[in-house]
Amino acid sequence: MTLRVERLTFGYPDKPVLRSVNTGDLPVGRLTALLGPNAAGKSTFFRCVAGLQQPQAGQVLLAGNDLHAATRAELIRDVCYMPQSFSSNAALTVFEVVLLARKQLQDWRVHDDDVSAVSHLLLRFGIQHLAERYIAELSGGQQQMVALCQAMVRRGRLFLLDEPTSALDLRHQLEVMQTLREITREREAVTIAAMHDLNLAARFADHILLMEEGRVVASGATDDVLCSSELARTYGVDIELQRSRDGVYMVGARI
Numbered sequence: 451m452t453l454r455v456e457r458l459t460f461g462y463p464d465k466p467v468l469r470s471v472n473t474g475d476l477p478v479g480r481l482t483a484l485l486g487p488n489a490a491g492k493s494t495f496f497r498c499v500a501g502l503q504q505p506q507a508g509q510v511l512l513a514g515n516d517l518h519a520a521t522r523a524e525l526i527r528d529v530c531y532m533p534q535s536f537s538s539n540a541a542l543t544v545f546e547v548v549l550l551a552r553k554q555l556q557d558w559r560v561h562d563d564d565v566s567a568v569s570h571l572l573l574r575f576g577i578q579h580l581a582e583r584y585i586a587e588l589s590g591g592q593q594q595m596v597a598l599c600q601a602m603v604r605r606g607r608l609f610l611l612d613e614p615t616s617a618l619d620l621r622h623q624l625e626v627m628q629t630l631r632e633i634t635r636e637r638e639a640v641t642i643a644a645m646h647d648l649n650l651a652a653r654f655a656d657h658i659l660l661m662e663e664g665r666v667v668a669s670g671a672t673d674d675v676l677c678s679s680e681l682a683r684t685y686g687v688d689i690e691l692q693r694s695r696d697g698v699y700m701v702g703a704r705i
């Protein structure tokens with residue numbers, strides 16, 4: 451199974467945003483990092499793929515089937531989306547909001563496997579100790595981990611995560627990326643994480659999509675894309691890359 455987005459096009463009145471985006475085949479069981487400068491169109495791309503914004507043209511093919519030809523219920527079942535900004539009912543606990551995310555568009559009854567899925571995921575992301583805390587009482591980084599659990603708690607086939615580590619400290623960034631990579635492999639899902647940290651992408655992503663001004667200008671294996679002159683050109687900086695045992699690290703950037 452692969453995800454393949456073809457000619458995805460979206461714009462606001464007088465403002466084209468996505469200009470015929472083609473991703474190539476994004477492999478199942480692999481973590482893809484979506485990179486690109488501010489305003490390149492990454493969040494818009496996610497919203498269009500998730501069906502939250504209506505593209506003007508193009509197809510989103512998951513295992514060869516057009517996601518947007520599916521029913522709303524099928525789309526929600528298959529695609530799990532974590533938006534860039536966290537918004538949850540502050541009067542609910544962490545356990546409750548993650549459970550609610552799991553039950554989205556499902557039978558309202560809570561079964562044993564729902565409770566164990568939520569417990570297991572909180573444990574996996576290391577926030578089980580927050581389960582009974584109210585959302586309003588959490589730090590920004592803790593809220594981001596809860597948002598991530600909301601996206602990952604369902605059995606989707608495609609996970610779209612908009613900057614999942616932007617509010618996290620160094621240790622949590624590494625732990626979350628490692629866990630995301632493991633879960634993606636175990637579930638044989640397609641996971642795309644938009645991010646600005648090239649070092650994290652280099653270390654954990656298997657595949658890179660590089661976006662610039664509403665187009666994907668490079669799609670390929672992490673080592674290939676990060677070493678390309680395209681990356682320096684897209685960001686408008688000189689980038690020095692150094693390979694290490696764990697992958698490719700960006701060690702320096704100059705304007």
Ligand SMILES: Nc1ncnc2c1ncn2[C@@H]1O[C@H](COP(=O)(O)OP(=O)(O)OP(=O)(O)O)[C@@H](O)[C@H]1O
Nearest residue numbers: 462465467486487488489490491492493494495534
């Ligand atoms: N509701 C809106 N109306 C008009 N233009 C919008 C709207 N939302 C986003 N845009 C524009 O669409 C373009 C792409 O925005 P988008 O949020 O997709 O970029 P991004 O790559 O996710 O950026 P960042 O890395 O800064 O989060 C930007 O020029 C932005 O100003």
